[in-house]
Amino acid sequence: MNRAVTVSRFGGPEVIEIAEIPMPHPGPGGARVRVEAASVHPVDLATRAGHYGETPEPAGRLVLGWDYAGRIDAVGPHVDTGIIGITVTGWRYWFDTREGTQADFVVVPIESVTPCPSSLSPAALTTLPLNGNTAFQALDLLGLQRGHTLAILGAAGNLGGFAMDLAVHRGIAVAGVAGDGDREFVEGRGGRFISRTSRDVGGDLRRALGGPADALFATAPVDRSVFGGLQPGGVAVSAVGERPANSGLDWRFLNARPNTEQTVELVRMAERGEIALRVAGTIPFEDAAEAHRAAARPGMRGRYVLTSTERR
Structure with a gap:
């Protein structure tokens, strides 16, 4: 059966x-x-x-x-x-x-x-497999290296959480925009928490990261208030198909595909507690x-x- x-x-x-x-x-x-x-x-x-x-x-x-x-x-x-x-x-x-x-x-x-x-x-x-591979491939698209900074919209969601874990593991400073009840999760995974209800999300991002973020990963709908916290001409990837016009960002297309090598690495990280x-x-x-x-x-x-x- x-x-x-x-x-x-x-x-x-x-x-x-x-x-x-x-x-x-x-x-x-x-x-x-x-x-x-x-x-x-x-x-x-x-x-x-x-x-x-x-x-x-x-x-x-x-x-x-x-x-x-x-x-x-x-x-x-x-x-x-x-x-x-x-x-x-x-x-x-x-x-x-x-x-x-x-x-x-x-x-x-x-x-x-x-x-x-x-x-x-x-x-x-x-x-892990679908969202983990998607987060992995999004970070690869963003092309960030150790010492770069990243803003994640929806950082407490499944996809955003994996992206935050992967970025922190790679030595990237992360500011996670999430709901007020998600502060403990974001900070517990090594991110700097930004409330999505803030009246100055862009300013909060700059203060948390010591300057504008080099890149944006949007796993939730994009509020234009975030743009003030991003480096002009910086790279951005959206997991929700959004690419707002006149943002001043270099939007890159994400279409994740199964990748066994990445899944193997993700499973190992999960076993070590490096991914939640x-x-x-x-x-x-x-x-x-x-x-x-x-x-x-x-x-x-x-x-x-x-x-x-x-x-x-």
């Missing part, structure tokens, strides 16, 4: 169906993962609602989900059977295949999986609609994670 979180029409959480889909079998160079945990991301909510649909309704049944954690339970030809049973994590770029990871079993190329230590739970692991893996809550696989409702609540920190409860 292979259950999956699916939609065959767009709408609210009520359109989600737990459907049985064909059991996948790994071909040459492939591995089948018995999924134990899968994160629910904002992109899943948007897909379910039809924000990425090209037609009024899906062309067939769509399986949701971008990343996963679980155990390898079968391998295809030319793959070492000794890896059966190990815990792995990874993600797939959903828009390429429209075949998600929120299913009991998924088949993936063996080179795309990352072996994981037993010290990290599957629920925690599945919060935050689970907002775990919800049984069959209650995926409730996970979507929970994930839509304002102020969510971390990710809600679907966990498998079926006996096999």
